[in-house]
Amino acid sequence: MTIKEPVEDFATDWDHTDPQWVNDPYPIWDDLRGRCPVAHTERYGGGWFPTTHEMVSSIANDTTHFTSRMVVVTHTKYPPNFIPAPMGGAPPITSDPPFHQIARRVILPAFAPGPINALEPQIRALCNKHLDRLAGQVLIDGGTDYAQFIPPGVIATMLGFPPEDEEIFREIIHLVLDLIDLPPEVRGPMFEPVADYFTKQIEDHIANPRDDLTTYLMNVEVGGKKLSPEHVRGTIVLILIAGIDTTWSAIGSSIWHLARHPEDLARLVNEPELMPVAVEEFLRFYAPVTMARLVAEDHEFYGASMKKDDWILLGFPAANRDPDVFEDADKFIIDREVNRHAAFGLGIHRCIGSNLARLELRLALEEFIKRYPKFELADAQGVTWAPGQVRGPRQIPLRVLV
Ligand code: HEM
Helix, strand or coil: CCCCCCCCCHHHHCCCCCHHHHHCCHHHHHHHHHHCCEEEECHHHCEEEECCHHHHHHHHCCCCCEECCCCCCCCCCCCCCCCCCCCCCCCCCCCCCCHHHHHHHHHHHHHCHHHHHCCHHHHHHHHHHHHHHCCCCCEEEHHHHHHHHHHHHHHHHHHCCCHHHHHHHHHHHHHHHHHHHCCHHHHHHHHHHHHHHHHHHHHHHHHCCCCCHHHHHHHCEECCEECCHHHHHHHHHHHHHHHHHHHHHHHHHHHHHHHHCHHHHHHHHHCHHHHHHHHHHHHHHCCCECEEEEECCCEEECCEEECCCCEEEECHHHHCCCCCCCCCCCCCCCCCCCCCCCCCCCHHHCCCCHHHHHHHHHHHHHHHHHHCCCEEECCHHHCEECCCCECCEEECEEEECC
16 A cells, blocks of 8 residues: 655645645635646546636636546546547546537436436435434434435445445445546456446446436437447446546535534524525535636646646535635635535536436435435544545534433
8 A cells, every 4th residue: 555645735736635635625716716826736637626716617617628537536537448538438528519518418317407307206215214214213324324315225226236336336436536546557447347247237238228218318310320338338437437436425525514512503493494595605605516627728828837647636525615616715604695606517528417416416315304404423533535526525424312
C-alpha cells in the first residue's frame, strides 16, 4: 500500500481523497474561491479545480474545450477496453455531441414525470419495509440501516436485476467511485467480476426478455438500427452507478442534518407541506455529485494554462456555495425561496434522474420522520464520509428520542 503525502496547500496540490477534504470540504472551497479561483494539482496526472459557479457553469456548457470522455478522476486517462469519444464507456454521461443527444434521448422517456411518479407507492413500501426491520431499536444507523437500501431497490426494479444483489451493487459503486486512488494495475483487475456480473444480467435478459429498462435498451431502435451491445451495456452500467450512490448520499446527508438541527426536524414534522422546498435546500447545501471533464485542447481558462488531457474536477457542490450566486450561501435555510442550485449539474449533461432522485429523497425523508419525529446523533465521531466525487455519510449513528 502506498501512503500519500497529506495536502499542505489545496491551491497548488488539491486532492479530493485527502481526509481533510473528505471530512469537511467547505472551508477548503471557500478559501480557494477567495484567493485562487482555479486550483491546480499534479496528482492524478495533473488537473484543475474551479471553485466559482461562473466557472463551473462555463465549463459544463463548453463541450468544445472540455470532453466528458472520462468523468471520474483516477490515475489513468486511457483505461484498458477504453471506448473513445463520442460515445465513451457509459453513454450519455461519457458522450460528447452530437452522439450525446442520441444517447440521452433514448433513455429520457423512462425518467419522465409520468413513469417516475407511478413508482411512489412502491418506494414508500420499500422505505417502510426497512423501517419495520428497525422497530423497537433505540440506536439505529441512518446510513447502513436505512439510506443505503432505498436507491438499490428502486434501480434493481427499473433494470430488472435481482433485488437481492444490492450488496453487489454497493461493491461495484465502491470500486468505481471510492477506490479511485488505487494504482491502475491493482484497480484494473478488480473490474473483471463486475464485467462478468453485467454479462450475466444481459444474457439473462436475452434469454428472458421482460418489461424493464434493460430489455427496452436491447430493443429500442434509433434511425431503424438497434443500439450497439457496447452502448446497451454502458448505459445499464451508468444507470446502476448514477442512480444509487448519488441518492443514497442525498438521503444520508439530509438525515445527518436533521439529527443535528432539531429546529429543522420539528418544522418538517409540523409543516409537512414544506418538504419539497426543504428537499431543494438539502440538494443545494449537501450536493453530493462532483463530475469530471478532460481538457480537449490546450487553452487559457481564467488565467490557467490548461493542457489537453488535464483533469477538471467540476465542483457542482462548490458552485452551490458561491456567495455571488446564493444569498447566505453558507447557511442552510430550510424554506429558502429562490434556489436555482446546480446539484443536478448544468448544461447538456444535466441529470436525467432528477425526477426520480427528488421523489426518492422526499419519500425516504417523509417516511423516516413519520416513524422518528425526534432523533439525534448518538456518536458524532462515528459519522464517516464516502471519499471521492460522490459525497455522503456512510455511517450515521442515531439515537431515537421519545
Ligand atoms: C440526488 C441524486 C442525484 C444527483 C445529485 C445527481 C447529479 C447528477 C449530475 C451533477 C449530473 C451531471 C453530470 C455531468 O455533468 O457530467 C448527472 C447526470 C446524470 N444522472 Fe444524476 N444525480 C442524481 C440521481 C440520479 C438518478 C436517480 C439517476 C437515474 C437512475 C441519475 C442518472 C443520471 C444520468 C443518466 C446522467 C447523465 C446525463 C447526461 O449525460 O446527459 N441520476 N447527475
